[in-house]
Amino acid sequence: MFSTQTENDNMLVQNFIRGDQSSLEMLIQRHKNRVYTYIFLIVKNQALAEDIFQDTFIKVIRSLKTGKYTENGKFISWVLRISHNLIIDHFRKERLLNTLSNEDSEFDLFNSAKFSDENIEERLVFEQITADVRRLIDELPEDQRQVIIMRHYLGLSFKEIAERTDVSINTALGRMRYALINLRKIIEKNNLLLTKI
Template identity: 75%
Template sequence: MFRTEDLSDNSLVKQFVDGDQAAIELLIARHKKRVFTYIVLIVKNHHLAEDIFQDTFIKVIRSLKSGKYTENGKFISWVLRISHNLIIDHFRKEKLLSTTSNDDTNIDLFNSQKYSEENIEDKLVYDQITSDVRLLIEELPDDQREVIMMRHYQGLSFKEISDLTDVSINTALGRMRYALINLRKLIEKKNLSLTKI
């Protein structure tokens, strides 16, 4: 006999969109461990990870109901991308809310090199380099782009990357190697200078 558990993710998505509430519960149960592990590895805080996990699936449900999901890849990759964006949003908000008080110390913090404004030209050059690199990364194949983002933007180890992407460590390392080779080729092809003058 055919069981609901045997249905593909996309079949369950279709059932949920058609009104079957049990389908989304099965999808959440199926992917809970991987999504939660992904979030907790990045935020390194269990309670915060639970909040972001919950927000992720609230957004997944809303997006599915409003027809924003298209079958252009794996459902799980889409969910992980949503959780990744929510993590970035959280850290951006946290950065905006963090303030420093001069009252808590005997030293004048605001007369410190640490808090001095960097040269505006340096900042503009740095921002341009960062922007150029991000655009180059977008041109890489999906598997290479994923390993670059996880390693350099999320700070994950190759062991963590291999666990999250369901590949061996050697495959993850290989993808990184090819990503760097391809980035060098793109830099040469576009004749870009990615250094501060």
């Protein structure tokens, strides 16, 4: 059953790329509940979930039309990853808007060594480490991946994570513990060095 649906997804993707608009409508119909539910479980706001859902499929359409889709056999995982990245972008922007204001301080916050530009090499190394860690997180089971993202990317407390995932705080803490153990195993297995030094 699953492999048949995957094959159908791939056929529909290819048909859409060739110009058949109805194939995209079928894909959206097939996966809209799962994608919307995934978004809503994290953002807990209907209007925001609807906005991110629409943005997700706008990005899906653009990526398909420009030939950026290369995940044959993993369409729904790819769509969920797009929605997930849009959620993180939303929370990042929200946090930046609420974080710093130069008017609240007698010092010039933006003329501080803390905010000075790092050199290009440091930035590239940091971006590479961040990308490596994100790939490692993608290898975790869904429940562990979700708690890591909510805690470290969205900055939620374990109480908030427990509420949003409808589990006890102990379960959320346990998932984080297993996620970190599994990440260490993956890092050791792949002999990765995740450091700037």
